[in-house]
Every structure is written in C-alpha cells, then in structure tokens.
Amino acid sequence: MLKKKWIQMGMLCLSLWMLAGMGTAFAVTSKCEECHLKISPMMVKDFNRSKMAAELSCENCHGEEHKSEKDVEKVKLPTIRTCQECHQEQAEQYLSGKHALGLTALNAMPYTHGQPKAFVEGQKGCGGCHTLGLAEEKDRQTEGRKYYRYGMDCQNCHTRHAFSADEAAEPEACMTCHTGFDHAQWEMWSGSKHGVTYLMNRAIDIDEKNSERAPTCQTCHMPEGNHRVFSAWGFLAVRLPEEDQEWMGYRATILKGLGVLYPEGKPTPRLDVVKAGKVARLDKAEFDAERKRFTDICRKCHSPNFVNENMKNADKMVKESDKLLAEALEIIAGLYKDEIIPKRPDYHAYPDLLTFYDATTKIEQTLYLMFMDHRMKAFQAGFHINPDYSTWYGYANLRKDLVEIKDLAKKMRAEKGLAESPEAKPEVKPEVKKDAPASK
Ligand code: HEC
Ligand code: HEC
Ligand code: HEC
Ligand code: HEC
Ligand code: HEC
Ligand code: HEC
Ligand code: HEC
Numbered sequence: 001m002l003k004k005k006w007i008q009m010g011m012l013c014l015s016l017w018m019l020a021g022m023g024t025a026f027a028v029t030s031k032c033e034e035c036h037l038k039i040s041p042m043m044v045k046d047f048n049r050s051k052m053a054a055e056l057s058c059e060n061c062h063g064e065e066h067k068s069e070k071d072v073e074k075v076k077l078p079t080i081r082t083c084q085e086c087h088q089e090q091a092e093q094y095l096s097g098k099h100a101l102g103l104t105a106l107n108a109m110p111y112t113h114g115q116p117k118a119f120v121e122g123q124k125g126c127g128g129c130h131t132l133g134l135a136e137e138k139d140r141q142t143e144g145r146k147y148y149r150y151g152m153d154c155q156n157c158h159t160r161h162a163f164s165a166d167e168a169a170e171p172e173a174c175m176t177c178h179t180g181f182d183h184a185q186w187e188m189w190s191g192s193k194h195g196v197t198y199l200m201n202r203a204i205d206i207d208e209k210n211s212e213r214a215p216t217c218q219t220c221h222m223p224e225g226n227h228r229v230f231s232a233w234g235f236l237a238v239r240l241p242e243e244d245q246e247w248m249g250y251r252a253t254i255l256k257g258l259g260v261l262y263p264e265g266k267p268t269p270r271l272d273v274v275k276a277g278k279v280a281r282l283d284k285a286e287f288d289a290e291r292k293r294f295t296d297i298c299r300k301c302h303s304p305n306f307v308n309e310n311m312k313n314a315d316k317m318v319k320e321s322d323k324l325l326a327e328a329l330e331i332i333a334g335l336y337k338d339e340i341i342p343k344r345p346d347y348h349a350y351p352d353l354l355t356f357y358d359a360t361t362k363i364e365q366t367l368y369l370m371f372m373d374h375r376m377k378a379f380q381a382g383f384h385i386n387p388d389y390s391t392w393y394g395y396a397n398l399r400k401d402l403v404e405i406k407d408l409a410k411k412m413r414a415e416k417g418l419a420e421s422p423e424a425k426p427e428v429k430p431e432v433k434k435d436a437p438a439s440k
C-alpha cells in the first residue's frame, strides 16, 4: 500500500522534474506549498531543507482535506503514529523508552492537578517539556489537548520542518529540557571534561570529525541512534531492592516521604502510580542491565577499572545525599507526630516530598529544595563528571539545608512550648571523625 504510494510519488517527482527541466532538486511542490509560500515562506523553506522533501509533501503528514483558509480545521496535526508509518524502528524504540512516559509521570504527581492550566497544559510550563508520548490521533481530542492542541515528540530533537538527523545528533538538541533547577544535565555536561573536550574539538576540527573523541548526551544515552532512553537510577534515584542495609534505612525514610510506603513499611496506593510511570526502579535485573549499557559505552574510551571506580563513586554520592535527606525527613516527621505542623487530609505521618513547591510550611519548602534542587545536583553531577555542581551546587547546599531545618524545627517546637522531643531526634547522626579538625 505504502509502496504503491511511493511509486506514485516517485513518478510524480519524475514528471515534475522533467517538466521543470532541471536536476537540482527533486522536491515535490504542491498546492499546499504554493499557498503556504505566501503565508509562511520560512516554513516551506525549512521543509525543503529536509531530506524528506525529496519524496514527501505537506499532505503526507497533514492530510489532504484542508485546501484553503476556509477549512483549516480539517488539517491533521501529525502524531508519533504518523511518523511511525515510515520510521517503524525509531518510533518503536522511542515508545519503549522513558521519554514516552513523560506525561504519565507528570500526571502521576498528586499536586500537578492543582496547578493553573496555563502552567501545565499549554506548551509553556510543565507541559512544555512533558507533553510526551501522545501516539494516537485520538490523543489530540483528549481534555488536556483542548487547552492547547499542538506539540508532538519527534520534533523535540528533529525540529520541524527541517527534521534533520544531524541536528538531533548535537547535544544542544537536549538542552531546552535537560537544563536548570532539578535536571541541569546540560550545565553539568557542557562544563565537564567531556563537554569541554567535545565542544573544543567541534569548534576547531569539524571536518575531521575529531569531535567524536569525547562523548555527547547522545553517545551515552542514544548509542547508535537508539531512540529508547532510560537510565539505571533515573530522576529520583530511588531503587529497590537495596543490598546495603545502612542505605536501605535512608531509602525507607525517603520512600515514606515519597508517600509510597506507610510508616510501618507497607506500600500505599501511590506505589502503583509510581510503577506505571517507571518513576522508581523496582527491579535489580533491570537496574543492572541499564547500568551495563552505560559502562559498555564508557569502556570504548576508558579502562574497565577506571569506569568501575567512577560509577562506584557516583553511587556513593547518592548514598551520602540520601543520608542527609533522610535525616531532614525524620526531623519534620517528628513535627507532624507532635502536631506542631497541622496534619493534611492525606497525611500519613511524613511530609510529602511530591508536593514540590506547594509545601505549606517554610521548613517543608527547605525540604523541597533539598530534595529537588540540591540532592539532584549532588548525584546527577557525579554521573556527569562535574565536581563543581556535585560540591557547591549540590552537597554543600544539602548540608546548609539541614542546618536550617534543624534550626527551624527547634524554633517551631519552642513556639509551641515544647522541648525537643526524644522521638524527633534524628535516627541518622552526622558522622564526625574523632581525629578530624574542628568542623567549620
Ligand atoms: C489557499 C491557501 C492554502 C492552501 C492551498 C493550503 N493552506 Fe494550509 N493554511 C492556510 C492558512 C491561511 C492557514 C492559517 C490558518 C490560521 O492559522 O489562521 C493554514 C494553516 C495550515 C496549517 C496549520 C493549522 C493550525 O491550526 O495551526 C497546516 C498544518 C496547513 N495549513 C497545512 C496545509 C496543507 C497540508 C495543505 C495542502 C493539503 C495546505 N495547508 C493548503 C492556507 C492554505
Ligand atoms: C511517508 C513516509 C514518511 C513519513 C510519514 C515520515 N517520514 Fe521521515 N523520512 C522519510 C524518507 C523517505 C526519508 C529519507 C530517507 C533518506 O533519504 O535516507 C526520511 C527521513 C527522515 C529523517 C532523517 C533526515 C536526515 O537528516 O537524515 C528524519 C529525522 C525523519 N525522517 C523524521 C520524521 C518525522 C519526525 C516524521 C513525522 C513527523 C516523519 N519523518 C514522517 C519518510 C517519511
Ligand atoms: C514529516 C511530516 C511533516 C511534513 C511533511 C510537513 N509537516 Fe507541517 N508539521 C509537522 C509537525 C510534526 C508539526 C508540529 C505539530 C504539532 O506541534 O502538534 C507541523 C506543524 C505545521 C504547522 C503549524 C505549526 C506552526 O509552526 O505554525 C503548519 C502551518 C505546517 N506544519 C505546515 C506545513 C506545510 C505547509 C508543509 C509542506 C511544506 C508541511 N507542514 C509538511 C510535520 C510535517
Ligand atoms: C531525544 C531526541 C530525539 C527524539 C525525541 C527523536 N529523535 Fe530521531 N534521532 C535522534 C538522534 C540522536 C538520531 C541519530 C542522529 C545521527 O547520529 O545521525 C536520530 C535519527 C533519526 C532518524 C534517522 C535514522 C537514520 O538511520 O538515518 C530518523 C528517521 C528519526 N530519528 C526519526 C525519529 C522519529 C520518528 C521520532 C519520534 C518518534 C524521533 N526521531 C524522535 C534524536 C531524537
Ligand atoms: C521536550 C523536552 C525534552 C528534550 C528535547 C529531551 N528530553 Fe530527555 N526527558 C524529558 C523528560 C520530560 C523526561 C522525563 C520523562 C518521564 O517523566 O518519563 C526525560 C527523560 C530522559 C531520560 C531518562 C532519565 C531516566 O529517568 O532514566 C534520558 C536519559 C533523557 N531524557 C535523555 C535525553 C537526551 C540525550 C536528549 C537529547 C538527545 C533529550 N533527552 C531530549 C524531556 C526532554
Ligand atoms: C559519558 C556519558 C554520559 C554523557 C556524555 C551524558 N550522560 Fe547522562 N548519564 C550518564 C550516566 C552514567 C548516568 C547515570 C546512569 C545510571 O543511573 O546508572 C546518566 C544519567 C542521566 C539522566 C538521569 C538522571 C541523572 O542525571 O542521573 C539524564 C536525564 C541524563 N543523564 C541526561 C543527559 C543529557 C541531557 C546529557 C547531555 C547534556 C547527558 N546526560 C550526558 C552518562 C552520560
Ligand atoms: C524545562 C523542562 C521541564 C519542565 C518545565 C518540567 N519538567 Fe519535569 N522533567 C524534565 C526532565 C528533563 C526530566 C527528566 C530528568 C531526569 O531524569 O534527570 C523531568 C522529570 C520529571 C519527573 C520524574 C519523572 C520520572 O519518571 O523520573 C516528574 C514527576 C516531573 N518531571 C514533574 C514535573 C512537574 C510537575 C513539572 C511542573 C511543575 C515539571 N516536571 C516541569 C523536564 C521538565
């Protein structure tokens, strides 16, 4: 069926080419292009930059029903399935990876639904990065898409209408979303030895492709153009099972803070939502397989020993960060227990990390920064080899947050006329070496 269409198109190409009497371009021109050249000339020009312009025309993605300014509502906006017709492999890989769960994960957050639509459902707030995984035409008709009907995944790296593979292969293609506050991978990578080496070589030695000597985001996350992105730890860096018992203690506290475990350790209904969005890693075999995908790539340029040491040390940064976060969570849980912070209707004995910035007390706002800003930077920069981000934007701030949380807790207790309750004493004590010089 498709083949037939192609042959027809090929013949059309050929006849147009013969008519035009020139061999410079095979581009199919159509009624759509003629009119759109007047309305939006740069868009038509962009499309003609694309390799697809040699064989496709506007109709292939937008349908044939809209023919003039009077029937614009009949036009189709393409979805992943539209591209899948011709790019089966890339679409399938993409749909099996983490990107395609972007909207599921967003909707799994309990407080997303209380945000103004303008900051979620348009292509400007959360939805600007998270409107992902809408594969079917009918997804365009859903309630959310009534607010804003544009947005589809493939153009996130292959910008319309040039749809270029070369463009998507450059690390800047990831920058718009993987930047800033809670996922500053762009800043971490571009300032790392990897990023700097890549960018320098790209600038000085483009022709010889010397740029390949240091890895980009795509080298590690989309090897051989594989469109399935997935990392072992993931965004939240929460995995089960955990072999290290001390670490498991911190993890249990964090899982309670995430609202997926009740204080006595049983799973809450939220665990299912977390599972559906693959927000936490709950399978050791899967974790190990994802980890191996990375280390195999590193080994193309580094020794196995070097790679293992680096991975091991980055994992330890997650643990050290978890230790501080868990201590903070237990202090605030103590405030709930003693009813110094009034209980929320959905309260189950722990502050809810997933409220993000909707946390209602100052102490929980600090906890939010600890969790989303500083812990993320501390461990993500470990994997992206950026000591500045790990230390000064990450770990140093975690320590500062904890001091503030302790101080605020003390004041809140004092205001209620309560002394520091023994239960509120953190289970996790900061480690101070006896022979260490007096700490600052
Ligand atoms: C006679 C002129 C004309 C022709 C022919 C035409 N269009 Fe359009 N098209 C328009 C105008 C005008 C708009 C802008 C509507 C608006 O945004 O107000 C438009 C809008 C669009 C949009 C964007 C719709 C949106 O809601 O943002 C797409 C996609 C589109 N056209 C594709 C096509 C395709 C594909 C064809 C050929 C099958 C085609 N057009 C033929 C005039 C034309
Ligand atoms: C009707 C079939 C068809 C559809 C539908 C289609 N493509 Fe293509 N695509 C092609 C063909 C043919 C090529 C050119 C292959 C070549 O020359 O190697 C191509 C090439 C590409 C390339 C590689 C360009 C390069 O620089 O090498 C990208 C990226 C791409 N398409 C993305 C998309 C996206 C995104 C969509 C959906 C919005 C889409 N395609 C829809 C047929 C299609
Ligand atoms: C390979 C598929 C493909 C082809 C071919 C294609 N488009 Fe598009 N077009 C898209 C995608 C993807 C979007 C973005 C849809 C969204 O955001 O929901 C889009 C969006 C648009 C829009 C609305 C967005 C805007 O920036 O205004 C217009 C208008 C449009 N296309 C016109 C055209 C015209 C004219 C042609 C032919 C010259 C064409 N398209 C060919 C895939 C295609
Ligand atoms: C996260 C970024 C990203 C997204 C989103 C993305 N791609 Fe790609 N795409 C790439 C990269 C990177 C390459 C490989 C470029 C290279 O090395 O030449 C690529 C290459 C391609 C190619 C060329 C393959 C070849 O062998 O020539 C096609 C076709 C393609 N993508 C289609 C799609 C389709 C369809 C979608 C949506 C389902 C999509 N891409 C979404 C990053 C992306
Ligand atoms: C349109 C915004 C956008 C662009 C562009 C983008 N991403 Fe993403 N990426 C996201 C979002 C949102 C998520 C989280 C998805 C989820 O919630 O399931 C994500 C998740 C990921 C993950 C999975 C992390 C995990 O939890 O395991 C990796 C790896 C990733 N992206 C790499 C890339 C790379 C590499 C590029 C560029 C080639 C890129 N992304 C481009 C928005 C984007
Ligand atoms: C040298 C390889 C390498 C490069 C280059 C690289 N990453 Fe990563 N990335 C990793 C590793 C390793 C992890 C953690 C893997 C694990 O969990 O085992 C990771 C994790 C991630 C995650 C999940 C959360 C996190 O940060 O730990 C995202 C998202 C991500 N990278 C995006 C990017 C983006 C975007 C770029 C480019 C700006 C990039 N990465 C560059 C190796 C790389
Ligand atoms: C600038 C783009 C951007 C914006 C805006 C954004 N996110 Fe994200 N979000 C991402 C990226 C990229 C990731 C993946 C980061 C990683 O793995 O390190 C992500 C990850 C997530 C995750 C974890 C997904 C998972 O499965 O690991 C949740 C939940 C989330 N975001 C919720 C939100 C909410 C709620 C908002 C709005 C209040 C929002 N995001 C705004 C880009 C964005």
Ligand code: HEC
Pocket (backbone or CB within 6 Å): 193, 194, 197, 212, 213, 214, 215, 219, 220, 294, 295, 297, 298, 299, 300, 301, 302, 307, 310, 311, 385
């Ligand atoms: C495409 C080759 C390539 C890949 C793949 C690669 N690296 Fe590198 N790496 C380099 C280059 C080149 C440098 C800069 C060497 C220097 O500092 O002299 C570097 C530097 C480093 C550094 C900092 C410098 C040092 O010696 O301490 C670390 C750490 C590192 N890489 C770890 C990794 C890890 C972990 C992975 C996989 C997640 C990885 N690399 C993947 C090429 C690569």
